[in-house]
Amino acid sequence: MITRESVVHSDEDLKRIAGTIRRDIISMLAAAKSGHSAGPLGMAELLAVLYFHSMLHDPQNPDWDKRDVFYLSNGHTAPVLYAAMARAGYFPVDELQTLRQFGSRLQGHPERLALPGLESTSGPLGSGLSQAAGYAYVLQEIDQVNQRWVYTIMGDGEINEGNVWEAAMFAGKYALGNLIAFIDRNNIQIDGSTEDVMPLRDLRGKWESFDWHVLEIDGNNVRSIIDAIGLAKAVTAKPTMIIANTVPGKGVPFMEYNHRWHGMPPTSEQADIALLALEGATAP
Amino acid sequence: MTAFPLDPRALTNDVSSEPIRAGFGRGLLAAGELDERVVALCADLTDSTQMHLFKDRFPRRFVQVGVAEQNLVTVASGMARAGKIPFTSSYAAFSPGRNWEQFKTTAALNDQPVTIVGSHAGINVGPDGATHQMLEDIALMRVIPNTRVIAPADSIEAEKATRALASDPGPSYIRLARDATPVFTTADSPFEIGKAYVLRSGTDISIITTGTMTYQGLLAAEILADRGLSAEVVHVPTIKPLDEETILNSIRKTRYAATIEEAQIAGGLGSAVAELASLRCPIPIDRFGMKDRFGESGTPAKLLEVFRLTGPQLADDIEQCVRERTAAASLAAPTEVADALAH
Ligand SMILES: Cc1ncc(C[n+]2csc(CCOP(=O)(O)OP(=O)(O)O)c2C)c(N)n1
Ligand SMILES: [Mg+2]
Numbered sequence: 001m002i003t004r005e006s007v008v009h010s011d012e013d014l015k016r017i018a019g020t021i022r023r024d025i026i027s028m029l030a031a032a033k034s035g036h037s038a039g040p041l042g043m044a045e046l047l048a049v050l051y052f053h054s055m056l057h058d059p060q061n062p063d064w065d066k067r068d069v070f071y072l073s074n075g076h077t078a079p080v081l082y083a084a085m086a087r088a089g090y091f092p093v094d095e096l097q098t099l100r101q102f103g104s105r106l107q108g109h110p111e112r113l114a115l116p117g118l119e120s121t122s123g124p125l126g127s128g129l130s131q132a133a134g135y136a137y138v139l140q141e142i143d144q145v146n147q148r149w150v151y152t153i154m155g156d157g158e159i160n161e162g163n164v165w166e167a168a169m170f171a172g173k174y175a176l177g178n179l180i181a182f183i184d185r186n187n188i189q190i191d192g193s194t195e196d197v198m199p200l201r202d203l204r205g206k207w208e209s210f211d212w213h214v215l216e217i218d219g220n221n222v223r224s225i226i227d228a229i230g231l232a233k234a235v236t237a238k239p240t241m242i243i244a245n246t247v248p249g250k251g252v253p254f255m256e257y258n259h260r261w262h263g264m265p266p267t268s269e270q271a272d273i274a275l276l277a278l279e280g281a282t283a284p
Numbered sequence: 285m286t287a288f289p290l291d292p293r294a295l296t297n298d299v300s301s302e303p304i305r306a307g308f309g310r311g312l313l314a315a316g317e318l319d320e321r322v323v324a325l326c327a328d329l330t331d332s333t334q335m336h337l338f339k340d341r342f343p344r345r346f347v348q349v350g351v352a353e354q355n356l357v358t359v360a361s362g363m364a365r366a367g368k369i370p371f372t373s374s375y376a377a378f379s380p381g382r383n384w385e386q387f388k389t390t391a392a393l394n395d396q397p398v399t400i401v402g403s404h405a406g407i408n409v410g411p412d413g414a415t416h417q418m419l420e421d422i423a424l425m426r427v428i429p430n431t432r433v434i435a436p437a438d439s440i441e442a443e444k445a446t447r448a449l450a451s452d453p454g455p456s457y458i459r460l461a462r463d464a465t466p467v468f469t470t471a472d473s474p475f476e477i478g479k480a481y482v483l484r485s486g487t488d489i490s491i492i493t494t495g496t497m498t499y500q501g502l503l504a505a506e507i508l509a510d511r512g513l514s515a516e517v518v519h520v521p522t523i524k525p526l527d528e529e530t531i532l533n534s535i536r537k538t539r540y541a542a543t544i545e546e547a548q549i550a551g552g553l554g555s556a557v558a559e560l561a562s563l564r565c566p567i568p569i570d571r572f573g574m575k576d577r578f579g580e581s582g583t584p585a586k587l588l589e590v591f592r593l594t595g596p597q598l599a600d601d602i603e604q605c606v607r608e609r610t611a612a613a614s615l616a617a618p619t620e621v622a623d624a625l626a627h
Pocket of ligand 1: 038039040074076077123124125126154155156157158159186188189190248262327328329351352353378382
């Protein structure tokens with residue numbers, strides 16, 4: 001069982017785990033020959049902190065009734081979730097190589113009924129925050145359970161969806177203090193830069209005006225993520241939005257900051273180069 | 285009956301292939317050249333829905349709405365009211381998957397000439413999996429009054445259909461596919477909104493198809509001919525309004541229909557044919573397509589095989605259905621249907 005804020009994982013450990021997750025992402029995408037590269041690579045620290053530090057969960061007992069809950073709303077970033085789950089012990093690491101193949105539990109977008117440990121099915125964007133809010137509402141307002149938190153991650157392009165802002169109002173209205181949401185603020189979406197496609201501009205101001213507690217952090221820094229989650233828990237009268245500034249394609253120089261890597265996998269040659277770069281980056 | 289020319293390589297290994305959506309991209313560009321009221325709106329999928337051709341040529345008439353499919357069709361309805369002919373594109377899973385009510389109210393009921401272009405329909409989406417494999421769209425859109433539903437069979441027909449929709453504007457849905465599929469019609473093959481076409485005549489059974497499955501239906505008919513079953517292939521690119529006369533002419537002759545679509549069989553083309561037949565020519569019908577289940581990840585070829593939607597598998601399954609029905613009919617008291625099947 002992995003306990004919340006376990007002493008086992010130091011910041012250095014978490015950085016190493018993020019590096020391992022990145023290498024998994026590259027190798028699984030190269031094997032699958034389709035899928036999304038940039039978003040997942042940028043989110044490795046977020047998933048490492050959630051699955052190896054902040055969330056209370058038990059890979060041997062995925063439906064444990066004391067667990068913290070995580071919704072991956074931007075389902076196309078499934079590779080980073082699958083890698084974190086495999087490394088945390090939900091399923092064998094070898095199984096990562098079956099990503100997107102016929103019969104695999106690792107569907108192209110996460111499917112709850114296919115893989116134990118998933119809270120929901122996602123891929124169509126914009127639905128995670130509402131589901132997380134629904135779960136958080138039950139815990140806080142109906143069952144009145146303390147000390148369980150509900151997390152979700154959305155993409156920055158994803159929040160173009162109206163559904164997200166419906167959820168924003170809902171969570172603000174009910175002051176869901178047990179809801180901790182992240183925006184993967186990597187500034188890209190499919191057709192280009194987020195600020196060209198549909199400008200988000202003052203994200204902090206937007207969420208604050210919906211009665212959220214808002215934090216803005218370096219989303220590729222494990223300590224910043226851990227500290228932000230701590231601050232989020234300290235504010236019990238509002239839901240927290242953590243705007244996590246990340247680098248799309250992080251760790252793979254030819255992918256970084258380039259929206260063209262949103263939905264492309266590396267070829268096997270590109271994967272070799274990427275893996276070398278990632279080894280270098282996480283060498284002791 | 286209009287002759288329907290097929291590419292001479294259609295049923296050979298030399299048949300070329302191209303995604304159906306590519307034809308849409310060219311058709312939209314051509315429609316834009318012909319009529320300056322044509323505008324295009326996209327929800328962060330400009331290249332993959334093939335709107336980039338239009339965008340590059342007519343930047344002022346292209347609108348990026350971001351990942352916001354509800355806004356996509358409702359903005360389009362407003363633009364239509366202001367005199368434009370909007371085409372809106374995303375993946376079919378999200379449009380009409382997410383904005384069905386907005387389309388129904390502001391386009392169909394409100395009679396505004398908005399077209400939803402649903403790209404990446406069907407299981408040929410492949411490894412993206414069930415969330416992205418739109419299989420319910422024909423059923424969803426077919427039940428909305430004042431709405432045309434079109435599923436072209438290849439990229440050439442998609443180009444013609446797009447131009448036809450632009451020159452006769454009205455609330456419409458056009459269904460496109462991601463994967464490259466055989467290009468087997470020709471520049472001279474007819475296309476008119478609301479018309480079905482007999483691609484191959486036959487006397488024993490009617491194979492009634494739409495979209496990507498028309499090609500598989502032709503393959504199946506070829507195989508069945510070798511087995512002594514003469515199949516007529518009726519291609520139905522316009523599922524609504526349905527070309528009732530062409531379909532009735534065929535099934536009155538053959539007294540048996542097999543329908544094929546890359547979509548849920550509930551509510552789709554097969555249902556439309558069954559609704560028609562039950563009123564005007566009750567005959568046995570077997571419906572082929574997705575049989576009330578979700579898709580999953582896999583290569584397009586693998587998934588077509590798993591769901592038995594390849595020509596050879598369809599030939600086997602249709603043959604078996606026909607034989608079972610013939611046997612059942614000859615056991616029962618003689619009826620018109622049994623007679624027809626037993627001939
Ligand atoms: C409802 C819906 N519309 C469209 C898509 C197609 N789509 C997948 S990812 C994406 C862009 C999302 O941008 P962002 O959330 O910033 O992800 P990133 O590119 O950073 O990984 C789009 C439009 C989708 N999956 N769901
Ligand atoms: Mg992004």
